[in-house]
Each structure stands twice: as C-alpha cells, then as structure tokens.
Amino acid sequence: MDHQIVLDTAVEAARAAGALALEHRSRPLIVMQKGYRDYVTEADIAAQRLIVDMARERFPTHGIIAEEEGGAVSAESNTHWIIDPIDGTSNYEFGIPAWCISIGVAQGDEPQVAVIYDPVHDELFTAIAGHGSLLNGKPLQANTTPELSNTILSLDWCRSGDMRRSALTVLSRLAPEVRSVRAIGSAALAVAWIAAGRLDVYFNLNLKIWDIAASALILHEAGGRTSSFEGQPFSLGDAQTWQLASNGVVHDALIDLLQTDML
Ligand code: IPD
Numbered sequence: 001m002d003h004q005i006v007l008d009t010a011v012e013a014a015r016a017a018g019a020l021a022l023e024h025r026s027r028p029l030i031v032m033q034k035g036y037r038d039y040v041t042e043a044d045i046a047a048q049r050l051i052v053d054m055a056r057e058r059f060p061t062h063g064i065i066a067e068e069e070g071g072a073v074s075a076e077s078n079t080h081w082i083i084d085p086i087d088g089t090s091n092y093e094f095g096i097p098a099w100c101i102s103i104g105v106a107q108g109d110e111p112q113v114a115v116i117y118d119p120v121h122d123e124l125f126t127a128i129a130g131h132g133s134l135l136n137g138k139p140l141q142a143n144t145t146p147e148l149s150n151t152i153l154s155l156d157w158c159r160s161g162d163m164r165r166s167a168l169t170v171l172s173r174l175a176p177e178v179r180s181v182r183a184i185g186s187a188a189l190a191v192a193w194i195a196a197g198r199l200d201v202y203f204n205l206n207l208k209i210w211d212i213a214a215s216a217l218i219l220h221e222a223g224g225r226t227s228s229f230e231g232q233p234f235s236l237g238d239a240q241t242w243q244l245a246s247n248g249v250v251h252d253a254l255i256d257l258l259q260t261d262m263l
C-alpha cells in the first residue's frame with residue numbers, strides 16, 4: 001500500500017464529507033433514532049456514502065468498516081478503511097461546534113493512515129504510521145507536563161445508565177487529581193486534541209472501532225498513549241484497550257490510580 005496515496009484520498013474524502021455535512025447543517029435536518037439514546041441524521045448517511053464510494057472506487061481491493069447502514073461494506077482484505085462519517089452526532093444536531101469526520105486505514109490490527117477533519121474550524125489532523133502526526137501540515141506533540149495536577153481530563157458519556165455509573169466511578173478517582181475536567185462530545189476529536197496539547201487525558205468505557213482507529217494513530221504519533229484501565233497497550237483488535245488515552249507522560253500515574261478494586 002502506498003501510504004501517501006491512501007492518505008491523499010482519505011483527506012479528499014474527509015474534506016468533501018465535511019463540506020457536505022456543513023451544507024446539510026444549514027437547512028432543517030432529518031434525524032432518526034437508531035437505538036437507545038442513539039440518533040443518526042441524513043448527513044451521517046450521506047457523508048458515509050460519499051467516503052465509501054470514493055474509497056471503493058480508488059481502492060477496490062480494500063475492505064471497509066463503517067458506522068452507519070449496517071457496518072461493514074467489505075471486500076475480504078487485510079487492509080480496511082474504518083469510517084465514522086460524523087463523530088459527535090449529538091453535537092452536530094444541536095449545533096455545538098465539536099464534531100468531525102474520522103477515517104482510519106489499518107493493515108490487520110495496525111493503524112497505518114489517519115485523518116480527522118473538523119470542518120467547522122477547518123482543522124485537519126493527519127498521520128502516517130512512523131512519520132508523526134500533523135495539524136494543518138504542522139507537526140503535533142502531546143503535552144510533556146509530568147504533573148497530573150496540571151492536566152486537563154476529558155471523558156464522554158456512554159448511552160447505558162450502568163456504564164455512566166461506572167464512568168462516574170472512574171471520574172471520582174481521577175477528577176480530584178487533575179487541574180480540570182471537560183466533556184467534548186466527540187471521542188475522535190478529544191483524542192486528537194490530546195495530540196495537539198489541548199487536553200491531556202481522555203477516557204470512555206464504550207468506544208467503537210470507528211471512534212478510535214484514526215485518533216489513536218494520531219495520538220501515538222504525537223507521543224501519547226492508549227490502553228485499557230489496567231495498562232494493557234492499545235490494539236485495534238481488542239476493545240478493552242481503547243479505554244484510556246493520554247499525553248503519555250501521565251499514563252502510568254493514571255493506571256496506578258485506577259488499580260484498585262473499585263472498577
Ligand atoms: C459518539 C461520540 C461520543 C462518545 C460515544 C460515541 P457518534 O460517537 O464519540 O463522544 O461518547 O461513545 O458513540 O455516535 O457521535 O459517532
């Protein structure tokens with residue numbers, strides 16, 4: 001696979017999907033409920049179709065895993081495009097300017113290429129494995145501050161009430177130790193923001209592969225870490241390892257704090 005050609009296509013698709021979503025946002029939206037506390041807009045579906053069509057046309061041998069319309073649109077392949085057409089759909093629907101298009105391309109369990117595009121602010125996060133990550137062409141480096149007390153922690157809320165109670169348990173352990181706490185409402189954007197030094201820590205108990213495939217690579221390439229709450233390192237093949245993301249420097253301290261029988 002030529003990483004640069006794949007990246008160029010993913011950028012083109014993310015920018016086009018972002019423009020489409022902005023255009024839909026300027027008129028009344030059709031919103032459908034697809035599950036408990038789970039909604040999809042016509043823009044999510046149209047943006048996904050645009051990205052999928054472009055990926056399939058340019059790379060017919062690649063597989064596709066996408067959030068909407070039943071998930072996989074797949075050729076049997078070791079290389080997969082992993083697509084969240086709008087991450088932060090509730091923000092998008094309510095007009096909160098924190099949502100993005102997320103496209104990761106992985107070979108097996110290894111993310112190789114990542115694009116996260118925030119069309120409201122025209123911010124493009126990109127990464128190629130082993131070559132660092134960029135924001136609008138400029139290299140990214142996660143914060144290197146070693147003190148947990150000077151970090152900004154973020155989290156998002158799962159849909160199930162039980163998981164929210166578990167998130168509150170994690171929060172009750174971490175929040176007293178950090179400088180402040182935020183909830184952004186887009187997992188992919190929050191993790192990319194750690195890469196950009198805007199946040200330091202993120203946790204979520206129920207991420208899906210399309211929330212994390214691109215953002216994890218962008219964060220790792222900027223010096224950050226992702227793991228389970230027990231410290232098991234990130235693997236795209238194991239959802240348990242998508243729970244905790246950080247600037248890297250404070251990661252072990254976070255895991256130490258969580259190693260109790262409270263979880
Ligand atoms: C959601 C967002 C949200 C997170 C959820 C995700 P969606 O993705 O990333 O911040 O808390 O777990 O499902 O549904 O907006 O693509």
Ligand code: CA
Binds near residue numbers: 084086087088187210
């Ligand atoms: Ca998502």
Ligand code: CA
Binds near residue numbers: 044067084086087089
């Ligand atoms: Ca989505």
